[in-house]
Amino acid sequence: MSVLRKINAQLEDMAPADRQIGRFILDHPDQMLKLSSAALAAETGRSQSSVVKFSQKLGFAGYQELKLAVSKAKAQEWHAPPGMIHGSIEVGDGYLTILQKLISSKMLAMQQTLAVNGEQEIERALTALNDARRIHMAGVGASSLVARDFSYKLMKLGRNVLHDSDSHVQMANASTLNAADVLFAFSYSGASIETLRIAELARERGATVVAVTGLNGVPLTQVANIRLYTAADEERVRSSSITARDAQLMLTDLLFILLIQRQPDANDYVHNSETAVSVLKAR
Amino acid sequence: MSVLRKINAQLEDMAPADRQIGRFILDHPDQMLKLSSAALAAETGRSQSSVVKFSQKLGFAGYQELKLAVSKAKAQEWHAPPGMIHGSIEVGDGYLTILQKLISSKMLAMQQTLAVNGEQEIERALTALNDARRIHMAGVGASSLVARDFSYKLMKLGRNVLHDSDSHVQMANASTLNAADVLFAFSYSGASIETLRIAELARERGATVVAVTGLNGVPLTQVANIRLYTAADEERVRSSSITARDAQLMLTDLLFILLIQRQPDANDYVHNSETAVSVLKAR
DNA sequence: AAAAAGTCGGAATAAAAAATTCCGAAAGAT
DNA sequence: ATCTTTCGGAATTTTTTATTCCGACTTTTT
Incomplete structure (x- = not known):
């Protein structure tokens, strides 16, 4: 399971500080990838140590490992969208949607x-x-x-x-x-x-x-x-x-x-x- | 373009130290993700600073960013839907094998x-x-x-x-x-x-x-x-x-x-x- | 209700890792 | 052959990460 899903699943059962950090990561995963643990702490109004502990509670050795996992999750999300998107291409569709619909049509x-x-x-x-x-x-x-x-x-x-x-x-x-x-x-x-x-x-x-x-x-x-x-x-x-x-x-x-x-x-x-x-x- | 491709493309034009580091990353990308810059340096017999410089020459701010990019590249590469057969089409391949290889090549x-x-x-x-x-x-x-x-x-x-x-x-x-x-x-x-x-x-x-x-x-x-x-x-x-x-x-x-x-x-x-x-x- | 045990979370600190600087050596240019 | 540029490692500085420690708050136990 992707880290993001994992965080999302556990979010409710987390302590306030962890929940806040988790929410930020879910909301801004790309931004999070560019932040150091201290910067992320500042961003969420929590302490740097809490960020590290958050990572460890998820089963990673530390913050770095979490970042790698998030990066991986993001990349996979891009490639293997949650189920191929079906339906015809519509006028309002965004770039990514069109891309996915086109490729899945071709494959099919x-x-x-x-x-x-x-x-x-x-x-x-x-x-x-x-x-x-x-x-x-x-x-x-x-x-x-x-x-x-x-x-x-x-x-x-x-x-x-x-x-x-x-x-x-x-x-x-x-x-x-x-x-x-x-x-x-x-x-x-x-x-x-x-x-x-x-x-x-x-x-x-x-x-x-x-x-x-x-x-x-x-x-x-x-x-x-x-x-x-x-x-x-x-x-x-x-x-x-x-x-x-x-x-x-x-x-x-x-x-x-x-x-x-x-x-x-x-x-x-x-x-x-x-x-x-x-x-x-x-x- | 994925970092790995980029490294591969530039490999020939690199200085010896960089080429050695690049080759190691291409050969063992998963291992590289777990290594610190110093550890990677030790692994390749080069200095830690060379590893950082290698990262920077590729356009990243530093080694950390390179790692994130490699992680992303690996994740994207790992797209293969179950049942896809890899490897080139060989003379002895049966009908079904050829079929699968052809379609997976096209998808890729x-x-x-x-x-x-x-x-x-x-x-x-x-x-x-x-x-x-x-x-x-x-x-x-x-x-x-x-x-x-x-x-x-x-x-x-x-x-x-x-x-x-x-x-x-x-x-x-x-x-x-x-x-x-x-x-x-x-x-x-x-x-x-x-x-x-x-x-x-x-x-x-x-x-x-x-x-x-x-x-x-x-x-x-x-x-x-x-x-x-x-x-x-x-x-x-x-x-x-x-x-x-x-x-x-x-x-x-x-x-x-x-x-x-x-x-x-x-x-x-x-x-x-x-x-x-x-x-x-x-x- | 009070004490004990446990959890939470931040400050401080230690440890590790990363990035920069500096300098000698090698390669290339003139 | 000399000058210039590039290369690359050692040493150093800076940044980042991980751990420890401790007070505040919660929950459980008696």
């Missing part, structure tokens, strides 16, 4: 995304990816960025990847696919017209279609051979596109890592690519 | 990124963003995707944003900046030549330069007016670019949300933009 999106996809389906996607002659990526808007991010990563592994942010170019590329190829179609709603049409075309041409959609990804999921789902916490963060994107990235990152595991020479590829890029660094 | 990157940026610096970036006549984004490679993602979001709020993935175009755009404009420069290494040159040009032209770099973002940070840091957990996940990107997105998402809070009509803008896009949906 990632965890749920991992939870909704079974290992078999991931495995199937992975095999398709690994065996593909060419990998084609489709996606518009924010999903296009995820597609591109994934493309870059796969290229680092020496894979044959095609992606363009222009949906007409994507469509043109899709018309060249065949049974040896894989199309990754990203659309959180599952209803983006361009992505849908591209997926349909790819399917007609015999390519394996992997759909990455939100939980209700109809109609895109109906076109797909392999279905992967992303869970975004739309209620929490105002613009849901944030967590939808995080969920998509969680999934593509996972596929990337798993693909590395399957490819013995992956490290060489990644290393070479990094060496090449480092030529473009200053210093 | 996000949390540390929030931890290293003070509210004031975020506030400054926000004000610059809010008051900017035009917002220009620079970044190459993976950072370019982050820049683009951020651009899209800001555009949804009706902001004047410029971004192109081609660095020559970015440079040309930068040449049109003036004191009323803001340049966001993304580079995890802080050393990408193109981004650096663009930032220099923007700075010369009087624009406010916001640098978003990793913890050691030199030389880009030296050009910047406002410095934001991203913490990636490079050791854990093979390709560090994953967590570096997550950290950058964490930061841009935070800025976006905070900007929404400041803009009363933000909801209208977002709503209109979503309505417009929904025309492109099937169903």
Whole structure:
């Protein structure tokens, strides 16, 4: 239990002097960290020895130890807020609240995304990816960025990847696919017209279609051979596109890592690519 | 930034005595918390005064303050929710292990990124963003995707944003900046030549330069007016670019949300933009 | 109700720790 | 090779912490 909680719990049963000192620490923990025992005594109108005794009654060797404990407690409080704060981000929220809500939304999106996809389906996607002659990526808007991010990563592994942010170019590329190829179609709603049409075309041409959609990804999921789902916490963060994107990235990152595991020479590829890029660094 | 990171970063440039003291603190932070300056001196074979001077060189008033900072840093580090698996992803790891390692790396990157940026610096970036006549984004490679993602979001709020993935175009755009404009420069290494040159040009032209770099973002940070840091957990996940990107997105998402809070009509803008896009949906 | 026992809390003091000063040695610059 | 700067420890001063001691007040016991 954190010291602050401990002090708070015992506050009622303390002698007046101790209670006064305890209250001050609870009210101004940050200030207390900067004060010496004598200064704290002056601040509370008590004696320096009382401050030391207060520390010892709490089980510490002395005032210094108490300070360390308070510092630790404050830091932990900052990081592990008393239970994650739920609910959507509101206009009146303070900086810290927003921060906590944002991070907890992101975590939830990632965890749920991992939870909704079974290992078999991931495995199937992975095999398709690994065996593909060419990998084609489709996606518009924010999903296009995820597609591109994934493309870059796969290229680092020496894979044959095609992606363009222009949906007409994507469509043109899709018309060249065949049974040896894989199309990754990203659309959180599952209803983006361009992505849908591209997926349909790819399917007609015999390519394996992997759909990455939100939980209700109809109609895109109906076109797909392999279905992967992303869970975004739309209620929490105002613009849901944030967590939808995080969920998509969680999934593509996972596929990337798993693909590395399957490819013995992956490290060489990644290393070479990094060496090449480092030529473009200053210093 | 946590003291431990700070010590680690400066360790190389320290004088022998300081390096020895610093190394001991990095190696045994918990033990150090129980030691007095003299005891730490004895432990490292150095003098007590050197320990105090070491503390002061790091910017603290004295050894006591350093101890408080270390205690705080340790507490923050000790964030790991139960069930998190540490260590880098290895070849032999099973599906579940990889999953857990990946997610914990991502969480850590996000949390540390929030931890290293003070509210004031975020506030400054926000004000610059809010008051900017035009917002220009620079970044190459993976950072370019982050820049683009951020651009899209800001555009949804009706902001004047410029971004192109081609660095020559970015440079040309930068040449049109003036004191009323803001340049966001993304580079995890802080050393990408193109981004650096663009930032220099923007700075010369009087624009406010916001640098978003990793913890050691030199030389880009030296050009910047406002410095934001991203913490990636490079050791854990093979390709560090994953967590570096997550950290950058964490930061841009935070800025976006905070900007929404400041803009009363933000909801209208977002709503209109979503309505417009929904025309492109099937169903 | 009075004495005894115990608690509380501050002043004074002792002990410890921290911070500063000073100076010689080593490294670097000119 | 000489000058300057930096480094780092010994010694000293200052500050902070911990202990002791004692009077005032409370509670218990007889």
